[in-house]
Amino acid sequence: MKIAIIGFGAAGIGFLKNASDLDITVFEASKDVYSSSISGIRADGKLFVSSEMGGDLEEILYNIELQKEIVDFYSEYSNTVPETGKEEINIELKRAFHRSGFRLIEAKFYHIGTDKLKVFLENIYEEFVKRGIKFVFGARVVDLEILDKSIKIKYLKDNNEYVEFFDKVYVAVGRSGLKLIDLVSKKYPEILLQNNTVDLGIRFELPDFVVQELNEKLYEFKIKYQASNGLLVRTFCNNPSGFVVTEKYPNFVTVNGHSFHTKKSSNTNFAILVTHTFTEPFNDPNGYGEYIVRLANILAGGRKVILQTYGDFKKGKRTKKLWNVFPTLNSNEYILGDLNLVLPHKTVKAITEFLEQLENVIPGITNSSHLMYGIEVKFYSKKMNNNFSENLKFIGDCSGFTRSIVHATAHGIIEYLKLKKG
Numbered sequence: 001m002k003i004a005i006i007g008f009g010a011a012g013i014g015f016l017k018n019a020s021d022l023d024i025t026v027f028e029a030s031k032d033v034y035s036s037s038i039s040g041i042r043a044d045g046k047l048f049v050s051s052e053m054g055g056d057l058e059e060i061l062y063n064i065e066l067q068k069e070i071v072d073f074y075s076e077y078s079n080t081v082p083e084t085g086k087e088e089i090n091i092e093l094k095r096a097f098h099r100s101g102f103r104l105i106e107a108k109f110y111h112i113g114t115d116k117l118k119v120f121l122e123n124i125y126e127e128f129v130k131r132g133i134k135f136v137f138g139a140r141v142v143d144l145e146i147l148d149k150s151i152k153i154k155y156l157k158d159n160n161e162y163v164e165f166f167d168k169v170y171v172a173v174g175r176s177g178l179k180l181i182d183l184v185s186k187k188y189p190e191i192l193l194q195n196n197t198v199d200l201g202i203r204f205e206l207p208d209f210v211v212q213e214l215n216e217k218l219y220e221f222k223i224k225y226q227a228s229n230g231l232l233v234r235t236f237c238n239n240p241s242g243f244v245v246t247e248k249y250p251n252f253v254t255v256n257g258h259s260f261h262t263k264k265s266s267n268t269n270f271a272i273l274v275t276h277t278f279t280e281p282f283n284d285p286n287g288y289g290e291y292i293v294r295l296a297n298i299l300a301g302g303r304k305v306i307l308q309t310y311g312d313f314k315k316g317k318r319t320k321k322l323w324n325v326f327p328t329l330n331s332n333e334y335i336l337g338d339l340n341l342v343l344p345h346k347t348v349k350a351i352t353e354f355l356e357q358l359e360n361v362i363p364g365i366t367n368s369s370h371l372m373y374g375i376e377v378k379f380y381s382k383k384m385n386n387n388f389s390e391n392l393k394f395i396g397d398c399s400g401f402t403r404s405i406v407h408a409t410a411h412g413i414i415e416y417l418k419l420k421k422g
């Protein structure tokens with residue numbers, strides 16, 4: 001049986017983890033495994049074991065053993081012992097968040113680090129090559145066609161177009177492969193389940209010492225809050241002693257954060273995201289998110305993001321100077337500005353209310369010198385229907401069912417086992 005995997009990221013790696021005796025070719029758009037554009041697993045590498053987050057597939061959410069196995073797998077191939085919180089969530093902490101209207105998500109975090117993820121990718125790639133798996137790098141798949149007994153794939157490499165046929169194709173293109181997903185779902189509309197959500201917000205940065213206790217206890221605190229205007233607000237991707245970075249897409253630039261295993265800053269950053277859900281007739285949440293992000297870039301004078309202090313954000317006034325807290329993002333990647341010119345009023349209200357409530361649990365969090373970078377956005381992939389075709393399957397984030405390294409890897413593992421069972 002001839003099998004193709006499109007994309008060498010977490011899901012593709014999960015599929016290959018236990019693969020043997022199969023004729024498998026991996027097509028990857030990046031030029032090689034050392035490329036900085038390869039996979040969402042090139043930055044940070046925070047792994048978590050939880051039955052409450054990371055994706056929507058119950059067979060993964062409730063399979064804690066599988067999640068732990070994946071953490072061990074990443075630790076082993078990155079030659080590292082991950083950083084982790086010192087204790088399980090304690091009841092006092094849970095109570096304190098609960099009293100102020102927050103829900104503390106229970107999860108155990110393991111941090112691999114951007115530097116060690118590179119080691120992981122290189123080691124695992126060498127292992128797969130040894131097992132006889134074929135790789136075609138610099139190959140961007142641009143079209144897929146479902147035939148009677150096979151799948152036709154078309155890809156571009158070195159400006160040439162190639163066509164190949166496979167018995168089964170596993171699409172594992174992550175969030176960066178949305179173009180291929182769009183194309184397939186236009187061609188086969190019934191392959192698509194509905195999505196009407198996008199998460200928009202900011203990255204918050206403050207000195208480590210304000211959140212030191214939480215960082216030590218949990219490594220990452222994940223909380224959810226329902227604002228009085230009905231919007232759901234949550235924290236995402238907490239980086240103790242980390243760095244704020246920009247994420248560059250072809251048409252826009254957003255913010256993100258990460259941290260290293262070795263190199264440390266003295267600031268913590270995390271995202272505050274607000275879920276925006278739309279109803280008919282509007283059905284383009286990703287377009288809405290992109291529009292807001294591009295507006296921020298336009299106001300920042302090009303491929304830059306906006307930086308504002310929390311004090312000025314509350315006053316609705318442009319930030320002209322910083323004090324007390326200094327950005328970890330390179331100064332040529334942001335402009336001091338006013339996020340109120342970009343975010344919808346109800347989003348601003350929800351973020352402000354969230355922070356003011358959080359002051360009850362984390363005293364000092366609303367200090368006016370703390371930093372806010374915008375825009376951070378989380379696009380949800382459309383959900384793909386894996387029952388549509390026997391031979392074409394979508395795994396990992398591009399399937400719309402996973403949102404994390406552990407879940408994407410697990411999805412790959414599970415689909416491989418299904419194939420083996422027949």
Ligand SMILES: Cc1cc2nc3c(=O)[nH]c(=O)nc-3n(C[C@H](O)[C@H](O)[C@H](O)COP(=O)(O)OP(=O)(O)OC[C@H]3O[C@@H](n4cnc5c(N)ncnc54)[C@H](O)[C@@H]3O)c2cc1C
Nearest residue numbers: 007009010011029039040046141174177396397404405408
């Ligand atoms: C900056 C950043 C930091 C993150 N940090 C964390 C974290 O700390 N913890 C966590 O759990 N999650 C994190 N995530 C999310 C996580 O990386 C993803 O959930 C996970 O990698 C999804 O795995 P995947 O295999 O579906 O996609 P990916 O790992 O993104 O892999 C997709 C691969 O497909 C390739 N590709 C795309 N289109 C094509 C095409 N048309 N043809 C051929 N190849 C193609 C891409 O080059 C890529 O290598 C982060 C994401 C980003 C962007």
